[in-house]
Amino acid sequence: MNPSKTIIVCINHRANPDVPSCGARGGEAIAQCIESVIAAHALVVGVERFKCLGMCDLGPNIKLSPSGNFYHHVSLEGLPELVQQLSTD
Numbered sequence: 244m245n246p247s248k249t250i251i252v253c254i255n256h257r258a259n260p261d262v263p264s265c266g267a268r269g270g271e272a273i274a275q276c277i278e279s280v281i282a283a284h285a286l287v288v289g290v291e292r293f294k295c296l297g298m299c300d301l302g303p304n305i306k307l308s309p310s311g312n313f314y315h316h317v318s319l320e321g322l323p324e325l326v327q328q329l330s331t332d
């Protein structure tokens with residue numbers, strides 16, 4: 244079944260530590276966690292790794308498509324519950 248929703252995860256990593264980036268704040272681990280939760284629960288939601296969603300100061304960021312809803316300051320804590328919620332909302 245093709246997912247009708249996709250969780251877009253910013254994994255952009257900037258080399259300059261003075262410039263914020265989601266990748267420097269755990270974006271890769273967040274993407275891996277989301278992928279694991281989707282697989283473990285056979286959720287019908289896609290995941291896409293993306294390089295910069297344009298809200299770097301608020302990262303780590305994820306965005307739900309097609310609604311366009313943003314989630315900022317995402318952390319691993321509570322992420323499995325959020326992923327399950329997003330897949331059913």
Ligand code: FES
Nearest residue numbers: 253265296298299
């Ligand atoms: S680096 Fe993640 S939104 Fe720009």
